[in-house]
């Protein structure tokens with residue numbers, strides 16, 4: 104039978120009172136407890152009354168029990184009976200998240216847990232018979248080819264890890280039997296982590312991006328068992344080395360903070376302590392293995408308040424624990440004489456436990472159930488039901504138990520009994536058995552019903568929460584995008600305004616220059632007109648010199664024709680803006696300088712003073728050039 108133990112978690116600041124009731128748990132005696140459903144539990148709501156379930160165990164540890172008490176009752180017998188007789192053994196912890204599984208197996212330095220105590224006890228027992236690393240490796244390497252590390256080298260830079268271990272006297276009374284002194288002994292440790300249904304080596308360094316290789320199970324060369332292929336093993340020479348290694352590995356394990364537990368394990372951890380027994384002179388070596396498994400706690404999404412990656416981890420943990428429960432149930436039914444397929448391949452955890460020969464019956468197996476009396480009743484009660492399944496499993500590690508539990512044996516027993524007893528007695532026995540079976544089935548049905556309701560409720564809640572999260576995410580994304588677009592629009596408009604301002608400034612500057620130029624030209628034209636008028640008046644008076652007037656008119660016409668051309672050119676360049684009237688051609692003109700053609704002798708005329716002296720056409724700068732200096736603003740750009 105798989106031995107099942109129960110440890111009731113000690114509440115913080117709990118007083119050592121005599122009351123046997125802790126939360127919803129009442130400890131009846133050393134091996135029995137009663138769970139009473141509180142009013143806020145789902146079980147109470149379903150049955151509309153207080154329900155109580157009585158469960159029995161191999162031993163119940165009350166909250167006042169110490170780590171040493173747990174070690175003495177569970178692990179010490181495994182060590183003395185199994186390890187020193189070279190039998191494999193398994194101890195696994197089961198319970199809801201935060202119930203105290205990791206505390207029991209590892210514990211703090213001042214209250215070390217089962218793993219540290221087991222290592223200390225092993226070293227105590229093999230003291231003086233330890234095989235050195237090269238000696239044990241020369242023989243061990245023939246058994247398997249896995250990667251081996253030497254503890255002293257691997258832990259070179261690790262600090263010491265002092266823990267509060269018991270005195271040697273405590274071990275002396277606990278292990279009166281000594282291991283065979285004709286052998287030398289060596290201890291190797293390996294650590295596998297089952298995370299999201301994949302097996303990893305905790306000693307493997309992850310890559311720069313945190314990537315690790317998932318390992319597979321491979322059949323051992325020396326036995327039918329399967330082991331984790333490629334897992335690294337560390338030779339530890341003394342207890343301190345072993346403690347430092349375990350402590351280092353615990354830091355590498357995946358854990359996080361949830362509502363249920365501030366340091367919640369997100370993976371199942373298997374600590375494998377391999378003990379080698381060797382006789383170098385005879386070239387003989389053999390080994391056995393103690394696996395201490397800290398299962399991650401089952402958790403309800405609602406109480407753990409997990410989401411995203413944590414939710415996925417939690418689902419994977421729950422799935423593997425559910426498969427474990429189904430395997431235990433199938434094993435129990437198998438031993439009842441009813442054939443059942445054991446679904447151990449459905450999760451890596453059960454595959455590892457079954458293939459390593461533990462649950463399939465070749466190893467001694469202990470299960471420690473941790474319960475939190477102040478936690479959720481429904482969750483803890485569910486774990487209790489699992490453990491009840493395990494209690495009824497009798498591993499087939501000897502031919503005797505195998506025969507006892509085989510259906511043929513049961514049938515034979517019934518026949519021989521019926522031969523001796525009366526028919527009515529047989530019928531009575533059979534009906535009693537049927538009634539028990541019926542009761543059991545009813546219970547299972549009720550459990551399944553309640554679990555289904557719970558699951559539906561959880562799934563609905565989870566879906567609602569995820570939907571709300573999605574909607575708020577979409578809202579946030581939309582809002583962010585809107586804000587971004589508004590900011591971009593404002594920036595674009597600012598740039599546009601700035602550019603337009605620049606254009607306006609440049610345009611104003613250009614207009615000013617043009618106006619000045621036009622004023623200058625108007626001035627010249629005015630001066631010329633006036634001069635010509637004067638000349639014409641004078642010439643008309645002097646009728647004797649008509650020829651002279653004709654010549655002057657011609658030269659004046661030429662001059663005005665050039666000016667008009669320049670002004671038209673300016674007009675064409677800068678649109679149809681007309682700031683002055685078209686210059687009219689002068690009827691007659693008289694130049695001051697003798698540039699006109701057909702120049703003749705003229706009598707000196709009375710000059711009209713001119714405010715501005717116009718330049719001769721050859722000396723005047725071309726007007727287009729003057730305009731082009733101011734006309735660098737393209738009005739069409741606006």
Ligand SMILES: Nc1ncnc2c1ncn2[C@@H]1O[C@H](COP(=O)(O)OP(=O)(O)OP(=O)(O)O)[C@@H](O)[C@H]1O
Nearest residue numbers: 112113200201202203204205206364367368399400
């Ligand atoms: N017997 C005990 N005495 C004192 N403290 C305890 C005891 N059991 C548990 N605790 C405390 O309860 C807290 C949760 O315990 P622990 O981490 O061992 O839970 P767990 O079952 O391993 O949870 P998970 O499955 O989430 O990893 C820890 O702070 C631990 O110190």
